[in-house]
Amino acid sequence: MRALWHLIRRDLTLVLRSGTDAGAALAFFVVTVTLFPFGIGPEPEILGRVAAGLIWVSALLATLLSMERLFQADYEDGTLDQLLLAGVSAEAIAMAKIAAHWLVTGLPLLIVAPVMAALIQLPAGAYGVMIASLALGTPVLSLIGGIGAALILGARRGGALLALLVLPLFVPPLIFAVGAIDAAALGLSPRPNLLFLAGLLAAALPLAPVAAAAAIRQVLD
């Protein structure tokens, strides 16, 4: 547990020092969402109807973008070996890296999302639910992405492979999140969809680190 926190702190320091991956993901999210009014046209009714989907698709692409090198640097420079020999379990390493990833990409998305939603005319009643869906959903994206990032370790051209592996798995959180936001926009209860999202999170939280750890052990052997 202490090792977990120690690792998360180191990862946050590393990201703050270099800043590239996390900053790029956030910038990608902002730019992508900004592009849609140009592509679709500025009519508030049309934008408002697709806003939930735009926010979410942009968020999951931004997550994917920053995911590719999650374990790569630690794998290449021998840090993974050293951590395992120091008695840190592969599961703890995976959990720490995923948690740090969410803190530097998912959390900033959560903060910027309302501004971007205003830009694309998200219906006024849906803001709270959108935040809730992102709060429950972006950790799921980071967790699932973590499995993919561990699986592509050591592969050349891993980025394309990662997208193929992970994007299909992003479909369930996408459906429930957009369902929740749309329900709120229509004045219906978003509760069932949010509960499904919460269920996905409850399942991914223990399972994803175990799966990612298995993949890490596989490449090191």
Added chain:
Amino acid sequence: MTILSAEKIACQRAGRLVFRDVSLRLDAGGAIVVVGRNGAGKSSLLRLLAGLLKPLMGSVRTEPSPDDQRRMFGYVGHHDAVKPTLTALENLVFWAGLADRREARARAELALEAFDISQLADLPGRILSAGQKRRLSLGRLLVAPARIWLLDEPSVALDREGVRRLEGEIGRHQASGGGVVVATHQDLTIAGAETLDLEAHRPGQRTAGG
């Protein structure tokens, strides 16, 4: 007292048998120098002993000791695990803190001093030279004490003075009841070192046991 032993281990990498029938026994305070041509499997043997690889056959055993609280393995491999954006000191403080949070910084400073890189403490890892990174990597052995040091070509990129310091630290480690397994091409002065020649264990070659 034996702290590490291996029985007839064989290693396979990428479908190719690298070596077989390797047995060894490391005593407290002892040292084994692993030699062999490039590709003989020296690095693989060290990773096998560390448990990072699984042997194809045979077994590796470590003997726990109730009055030695140090962790089992300290490993210095080809990769230095030095983070380019952290300073030399921060790199070591991380590993020191992972092993034991108390006085992590003080221990890291001592380790920098032991390998004579205190003056680099505040420089980021990315501008360190290969030899300086190697010294930093060796410093990790001191901040996170382990009973058995597995050193894979530890003297690569080190200057003569660096090698002398390394030999001194190995001697101190042996004196504290620790063991060392070194894979090297260079002659290191290590007291009581036995030599293990992997050439004798090449697949297809007749081994000592027949």
